[in-house]
Amino acid sequence: MFADIASFHAWYTEQRRSQKSRTERIALEALDGWTTEPSTGNLVHRTGRFFSIQGLDVVRSGRAIDAWQQPIIVQPEQGILGILVKEFDGVPHCLLQLKMEPGNVNGLQLSPTVQATRSNFTGVHGGRAVPYLDHFTTPRVGRILSDVLQSEQASWFLAKRNRNMIVQVDQDVPLLPNFCWLSFEQIAALLREPNLVNMDTRTVLAGAAALRTPRQPPAGNSFGAALARSWTAGYALHTTVELLSWFTEAKNRCVLTRRLVPLTGIHGWSHRRGSVVHDRGQHFAVVGVAVEAPDREVTHWHQPMFEPRSQGVIAFLVRRLRGVPHLLLHARTETGALDGVEMAPTVQCQPDNYSLLHPDHAPTFLHHVLAAAPDRIRHDSVQSEEGGRFYHAQNRYLLVEVEDDFPLDVPPDYAWVTPRQLTEFVRYGNHLNVEARSLLTFLGFYKEDNE
Amino acid sequence: MFADIASFHAWYTEQRRSQKSRTERIALEALDGWTTEPSTGNLVHRTGRFFSIQGLDVVRSGRAIDAWQQPIIVQPEQGILGILVKEFDGVPHCLLQLKMEPGNVNGLQLSPTVQATRSNFTGVHGGRAVPYLDHFTTPRVGRILSDVLQSEQASWFLAKRNRNMIVQVDQDVPLLPNFCWLSFEQIAALLREPNLVNMDTRTVLAGAAALRTPRQPPAGNSFGAALARSWTAGYALHTTVELLSWFTEAKNRCVLTRRLVPLTGIHGWSHRRGSVVHDRGQHFAVVGVAVEAPDREVTHWHQPMFEPRSQGVIAFLVRRLRGVPHLLLHARTETGALDGVEMAPTVQCQPDNYSLLHPDHAPTFLHHVLAAAPDRIRHDSVQSEEGGRFYHAQNRYLLVEVEDDFPLDVPPDYAWVTPRQLTEFVRYGNHLNVEARSLLTFLGFYKEDNE
Numbered sequence: 037m038f039a040d041i042a043s044f045h046a047w048y049t050e051q052r053r054s055q056k057s058r059t060e061r062i063a064l065e066a067l068d069g070w071t072t073e074p075s076t077g078n079l080v081h082r083t084g085r086f087f088s089i090q091g092l093d094v095v096r097s098g099r100a101i102d103a104w105q106q107p108i109i110v111q112p113e114q115g116i117l118g119i120l121v122k123e124f125d126g127v128p129h130c131l132l133q134l135k136m137e138p139g140n141v142n143g144l145q146l147s148p149t150v151q152a153t154r155s156n157f158t159g160v161h162g163g164r165a166v167p168y169l170d171h172f173t174t175p176r177v178g179r180i181l182s183d184v185l186q187s188e189q190a191s192w193f194l195a196k197r198n199r200n201m202i203v204q205v206d207q208d209v210p211l212l213p214n215f216c217w218l219s220f221e222q223i224a225a226l227l228r229e230p231n232l233v234n235m236d237t238r239t240v241l242a243g244a245a246a247l248r249t250p251r252q253p254p255a256g257n258s259f260g261a262a263l264a265r266s267w268t269a270g271y272a273l274h275t276t277v278e279l280l281s282w283f284t285e286a287k288n289r290c291v292l293t294r295r296l297v298p299l300t301g302i303h304g305w306s307h308r309r310g311s312v313v314h315d316r317g318q319h320f321a322v323v324g325v326a327v328e329a330p331d332r333e334v335t336h337w338h339q340p341m342f343e344p345r346s347q348g349v350i351a352f353l354v355r356r357l358r359g360v361p362h363l364l365l366h367a368r369t370e371t372g373a374l375d376g377v378e379m380a381p382t383v384q385c386q387p388d389n390y391s392l393l394h395p396d397h398a399p400t401f402l403h404h405v406l407a408a409a410p411d412r413i414r415h416d417s418v419q420s421e422e423g424g425r426f427y428h429a430q431n432r433y434l435l436v437e438v439e440d441d442f443p444l445d446v447p448p449d450y451a452w453v454t455p456r457q458l459t460e461f462v463r464y465g466n467h468l469n470v471e472a473r474s475l476l477t478f479l480g481f482y483k484e485d486n487e
Numbered sequence: 488m489f490a491d492i493a494s495f496h497a498w499y500t501e502q503r504r505s506q507k508s509r510t511e512r513i514a515l516e517a518l519d520g521w522t523t524e525p526s527t528g529n530l531v532h533r534t535g536r537f538f539s540i541q542g543l544d545v546v547r548s549g550r551a552i553d554a555w556q557q558p559i560i561v562q563p564e565q566g567i568l569g570i571l572v573k574e575f576d577g578v579p580h581c582l583l584q585l586k587m588e589p590g591n592v593n594g595l596q597l598s599p600t601v602q603a604t605r606s607n608f609t610g611v612h613g614g615r616a617v618p619y620l621d622h623f624t625t626p627r628v629g630r631i632l633s634d635v636l637q638s639e640q641a642s643w644f645l646a647k648r649n650r651n652m653i654v655q656v657d658q659d660v661p662l663l664p665n666f667c668w669l670s671f672e673q674i675a676a677l678l679r680e681p682n683l684v685n686m687d688t689r690t691v692l693a694g695a696a697a698l699r700t701p702r703q704p705p706a707g708n709s710f711g712a713a714l715a716r717s718w719t720a721g722y723a724l725h726t727t728v729e730l731l732s733w734f735t736e737a738k739n740r741c742v743l744t745r746r747l748v749p750l751t752g753i754h755g756w757s758h759r760r761g762s763v764v765h766d767r768g769q770h771f772a773v774v775g776v777a778v779e780a781p782d783r784e785v786t787h788w789h790q791p792m793f794e795p796r797s798q799g800v801i802a803f804l805v806r807r808l809r810g811v812p813h814l815l816l817h818a819r820t821e822t823g824a825l826d827g828v829e830m831a832p833t834v835q836c837q838p839d840n841y842s843l844l845h846p847d848h849a850p851t852f853l854h855h856v857l858a859a860a861p862d863r864i865r866h867d868s869v870q871s872e873e874g875g876r877f878y879h880a881q882n883r884y885l886l887v888e889v890e891d892d893f894p895l896d897v898p899p900d901y902a903w904v905t906p907r908q909l910t911e912f913v914r915y916g917n918h919l920n921v922e923a924r925s926l927l928t929f930l931g932f933y934k935e936d937n938e
Contacts, residue, residue, distance in 0.1 A: 114739055174736065174899070183732035185739065199739050201732075280914060281634035281652075285625065288565055288636065288650050374825065375917070448625070463731060464915045466826075 037124065037217050041225050044218070048232075051134045051214065052144055057329040059138040063310025064324040067338040077300025077307075079322070079340050085155055087111035087425070089312075089322055089340055091302040092194060094371050096291045100390075100397040105302040107312055107322050108194045108372060109342065109425060114185065115153040117236045118172040118201040121181065121244075122209060122217070128247075129217040131168070131209065132237060137423025138327040139341055141430065145234035145420060146226065149215070156333070166333070167212055171203050178203040182243025185465040186473065187378060189421060190370035192320070192342050194296070197374065197465065200240045214331065220248045224481040230418040231430065235474065238419070242473035245480025246459040259354075259414050259437060260484040263361050263455065267480075271358040272454045273444070282451050283467075286367030287377045289449075294371060318389045320344045323427060343427040346388035347418070350471045351405040351434035352479075353382045354414065355442050355452065362452035363479075364401070370469055378469040379461060382450070400447065408436040415478050433474060455479050488575065488668050492676050495669070499683075502585045502665065503595050508780040510589040514761025515775040518789040528751025528758075530773070530791050536606055538562035538876070540763075540773055540791055542753040543645060545822050547742045551841075551848040556753040558763055558773050559645045559823060560793065560876060565636065566604040568687045569623040569652040572632065572695075573660060573668070579698075580668040582619070582660065583688060588874025589778040590792055592881065596685035596871060597677065600666070607784070617784070618663055622654050629654040633694025636916040637924065638829060640872060641821035643771070643793050645747070648825065648916065651691045665782065671699045675932040681869040682881065686925065689870070693924035696931025697910040710805075710865050710888060711935040714812055714906065718931075722809040723905045724895070733902050734918075737818030738828045740900075745822060769840045771795045774878060794878040797839035798869070801922045802856040802885035803930075804833045805865065806893050806903065813903040814930075815852070821920060829920040830912060833901070851898065859887040866929050884925060906930050 038044040065072075069082050079089040092108035120131040135147035152166045171178055181202040188196045211217070218226070223241070227233050233241075246267045253265040274282070300307075304315050312322035320342045328336045353364040368380035385399045387406070414435040421429035444452065458476050461467040468476065489495040516523070520533050530540040543559035571582040586598035603617045622629055632653040639647045662668070669677070674692070678684050684692075697718045704716040725733070751758075755766050763773035771793045779787045804815040819831035836850045838857070865886040872880035895903065909927050912918040919927065 112744075116739075180728055180732040182728070183735045185735055199735060277631055277633070277914075281631040284634045284636055284650055284916075288567075293563075463728075464918075465735075466917060467915075 037129070038222065041222060044216070044222065044226070047216065048134065048144070055134070055136055055144060055214070055331045057136045057143060057327070057331070060326045062324045062326050062338070064307075064312070064322065064340060065310060067324045067340060069338055070340065076298035078298065086153070089299060091297040091299040092294055092371070093297045093302075094292070094294045096293055097371060098290065098292070098369050100393060105297065105304060106319070107299055107302065107305065107342075108296075109192055109196065110194050110296070111196050113154040114197055114199055115156065116150055116169070116172050116199045116201060117148045117240050118150040118168075118203060119237070119240045120149040120168060120171055120178070120209065121202060121204040122206070124217065127219050128204075129219050130223060131215055132218055133215045135214070135234075136329050136332060137234070138325050138329070138339070139423035139425065139427040139429065140231070140234075140420055141428050142231050145423065146232055146237055147234050148236050148240050151236050168209075171205065172201050176203065177207065178205040181247065182463070184243065184463060186239055186468075186470065187370070187373050187466065188470050189426075190372035190378065190469060192372065192426070194372045195374040196372070198236075200243055202240060202243050220481065224248075224483040227478060227481050228415075228417055228483065231420045234420060235422045235470070238474040238477045239470055241481065242462050242468070242476040245462070245476050246456065248480055258484060259361070260482055262356060262359055263479060263482055266360050266455050267459070268456070270360045270454070270456070272360070272457060273357055273362055273452045276457060276460060279451060279453055279457060283367055283377070283379065286449050287375065290369050290376045292369055292371065292376050314345070316392065318345055319386070325427065341425060341427040342429070344386065344429045346386045348386045348431040349383055349402065349405060349434070350381050350431045350475065351383045351436055352475050353401060353404060353442070354435055354437045356437070356440070357452070360454055361437070362454055363458065364446065365451050365453045365472070367449045367451070368469065373466070373469070375466040379467050379472055380469045381472050381475055384471050400450075404438065405434055405436055408434075412437050412439075415482070419474065431471075433478060435475065435478060488580070489673065492673060495667070495673065495677070498667065499585065499595070506585070506587055506595060506665070506782045508587045508594060508778070508782070511777045513775045513777045513789070515763070515773065515791060516761060518775045518791060520789055521791065527749035529749065537604070540750060542748040542750040543745055543822070544748045544753075545743070545745045547744055548822060549741065549743070549820050551844060556748065556755060557770070558750055558753065558756065558793075559747075560643055560647065561645050561747070562647050564605040565648055565650055566607065567601055567620070567623050567650045567652060568599045568691050569601040569619075569654060570688070570691045571600040571619060571622055571629070571660060572653060572655040573657070575668065578670050579655075580670050581674060582666055583669055584666045586665070586685075587780050587783060588685070589776050589780070589790070590874035590876065590878040590880065591682070591685075591871055592879050593682050596874065597683055597688055598685050599687050599691050602687050619660075622656065623652050627654065628658065629656040632698065633914070635694065635914060637690055637919075637921065638821070638824050638917065639921050640877075641823035641829070641920060643823065643877070645823045646825040647823070649687075651694055653691060653694050671932065675699075675934040678929060678932050679866075679868055679934065682871045685871060686873045686921070689925040689928045690921055692932065693913050693919070693927040696913070696927050697907065699931055709935060710812070711933055713807060713810055714930060714933055717811050717906050718910070719907070721811045721905070721907070723811065723908060724808055724813055724903045727908060727911060730902060730904055730908060734818055734828070734830065737900050738826065741820050741827045743820055743822065743827050765796070767843065769796055770837070776878065792876060792878040793880070795837065795880045797837045799837045799882040800834055800853065800856060800885070801832050801882045801926065802834045802887055803926050804852060804855060804893070805886055805888045807888070807891070808903070811905055812888070813905055814909065815897065816902050816904045816923070818900045818902070819920065824917070824920065826917040830918050830923055831920045832923050832926055835922050851901075855889065856885055856887055859885075863888050863890075866933070870925065882922075884929060886926065886929060
């Protein structure tokens with residue numbers, strides 16, 4: 037337990053010093069354990085397991101660019117992302133670990149108690165047993181607070197999902213090295229820091245967004261006070277039935293067709309100097325890395341990763357209606373998602389990808405986010421995406437509160453929803469995408485500057 | 488409006504006399520407008536639209552027979568199944584139509600207000616406009632009561648879904664020929680009759696199961712009274728969080744893999760005398776039909792259909808706990824469903840398919856349904872599946888109330904849930920399968936013998 041955030045940082049600094057690891061870029065052809073399938077050019081592991089990189093053909097996406105081809109990560113197996121919660125002196129704490137991932141810009145980030153692929157926990161790696169895993173398998177002694185199969189980055193994964201679990205226990209739990217107990221309030225503070233709370237932790241914590249509700253919601257007109265009051269009750273512009281209908285309508289409208297194609301020869305991409313790169317240098321590249329990590333269950337390995345070419349922007353516009361913050365949700369065609377359309381942030385893009393297009397094709401509402409006055413920005417932090425598959429993938433996450441004269445009337449694939457309504461939808465898979473879940477966590481663990 | 492059920496039947500008889508139609512079995516090779524793709528043997532429409540019949544390869548299903556191949560209907564486009572509701576003198580009525588479908592055993596059945604494929608309403612058929620469709624598209628004047636993308640028969644369809652909608656209006660609605668207004672109570676009576684309320688109507692009405700709740704739930708110990716009290720509140724063995732976790736666990740356990748293969752040469756099936764049949768005469772056959780229906784938007788056409796080889800059994804076991812009926816729900820691997828696992832009835836099978844297997848492989852709980860004493864059977868009716876794709880497909884639907892000593896402890900893929908909890912799950916797609924939704928409708932529109 038940490039008495040304050042400074043003690044956490046002292047421990048974090050110490051851990052970064054002691055957990056040695058090294059990630060080195062190497063050519064895809066040099067990856068040990070991986071082969072290029074002769075007939076397709078797909079990158080596959082020699083065991084046929086873990087994941088593969090194939091080509092995806094997308095048509096009728098309904099986006100500014102309607103059809104394209106791209107590399108995609110295919111990882112059919114579902115892992116477990118689990119966080120253990122326990123009260124100490126009546127205060128709930130989460131058990132997190134400082135874990136090295138090869139794609140992290142800063143080596144160690146705060147990961148869930150358990151972050152395991154099926155290969156991890158069935159022993160395919162030949163690695164060590166996954167600690168604390170028995171709390172997340174049946175039969176268990178703890179109490180389930182949240183348990184749902186959630187999608188991951190649909191621009192880079194095909195139909196990838198992980199089981200997101202929060203389990204509360206009462207009995208003693210041994211504290212292993214690299215692990216720590218953090219209170220909800222400490223997590224709220226750490227979520228404001230860049231690249232510290234990893235994506236897996238953020239998506240799992242979305243299931244706890246409403247659990248941090250104070251028993252006595254604060255009075256006052258600040259954004260934090262209005263937000264704190266909104267979790268349990270209050271006005272909503274649309275009923276849940278109306279929002280589910282809006283979402284169904286968007287799915288019904290979607291005529292997206294996608295199919296796997298050989299990685300070799302996908303249009304707009306080339307294999308150059310050991311990587312697969314986009315011909316205009318946009319989006320991302322498929323690169324190889326060699327990893328040494330003495331503290332991981334497997335201590336060295338090679339793997340391909342996706343390396344984004346630019347930083348993304350992920351943001352909710354927020355407008356108060358009758359005092360209740362409403363988020364502008366986007367029913368977004370998600371090319372890799374199992375169900376084609378998911379509930380997404382107002383804005384989610386790599387702005388650089390649009391630099392070559394006519395300004396009319398800029399993502400809707402991007403301007404409102406980028407041009408927001410500093411005093412309208414409620415959250416602004418740069419965070420990492422999953423460091424096990426993505427190399428130095430960073431996005432800027434924002435919550436921007438618009439003025440009261442911002443139009444309520446929005447395009448048909450957008451809708452105003454309350455944070456409380458999001459906590460209903462997040463219980464069901466295939467609803468909130470991973471980017472919206474990160475933002476829901478920033479809302480659930482919101483902390484004002486002066487708190 | 489009908490003063491009583493007898494007046495409805497008089498009208499129904501008259502309609503059956505006046506709506507002439509004829510369905511004739513013909514060989515698949517003789518189907519006008521359909522061709523067999525030379526390279527695959529798949530049955531496709533010459534326009535490439537509507538639907539196709541392909542082969543499906545299934546492995547690791549986890550069922551008694553773990554792997555198999557079969558013909559499957561591939562129909563990616565989503566249609567609309569919509570029911571219009573309007574109050575007359577304060578009593579809500581549904582607008583249903585008597586519609587001929589080629590697969591119906593009895594020609595006409597009660598269909599939703601709108602039952603339209605995308606081809607129907609975008610005019611691919613070259614048919615007439617779909618009446619009342621504007622109530623189910625935006626912008627609309629009515630109020631949405633339910634709107635969700637729901638799966639259909641996963642043994643016969645690959646990832647087929649339709650939009651299920653209930654819309655309530657206040658303004659006048661013209662009554663077209665073949666259409667009628669039926670009160671919820673009249674529908675409750677008609678649902679007890681065989682092959683009258685079609686599958687599409689039953690699945691849409693599942694979204695209204697909780698809407699029929701009387702303002703003053705009846706007292707007493709009858710099943711109907713206990714059920715009526717259960718829709719709004721009351722005890723539940725498991726919380727919703729626990730049930731969602733149980734469902735997630737089942738999905739996480741599922742390692743089903745399926746892929747489309749050419750229809751020609753699928754194992755266990757043969758093309759014989761104009762049909763595709765199972766080598767042991769089980770499951771179903773793919774047959775061709777020629778249809779004449781002067782009252783339909785298109786008056787004559789040919790098409791392939793699936794014809795089941797035997798009648799199925801679809802049943803919930805029900806046990807009262809603290810006076811509240813609990814249904815034994817099955818998290819079932821659904822080979823054709825988008826999401827692999829859906830919430831299904833306790834029993835759902837064609838018993839004849841198991842006649843050649845060792846009795847140990849009989850479906851779990853089938854014996855409890857078939858051997859139930861008559862005084863434990865709360866509902867028992869033979870109903871048709873979708874007559875647009877299935878030829879004379881009938882299932883026996885049952886609700887069987889077990890004794891109080893029936894074990895609460897059930898296999899891990901089963902769980903006891905209340906009707907109220909089902910009404911939560913049915914709002915979200917990919918949860919209740921179509922068979923469970925029919926049973927939910929029988930529960931929502933339950934009527935005791937003496938009522």
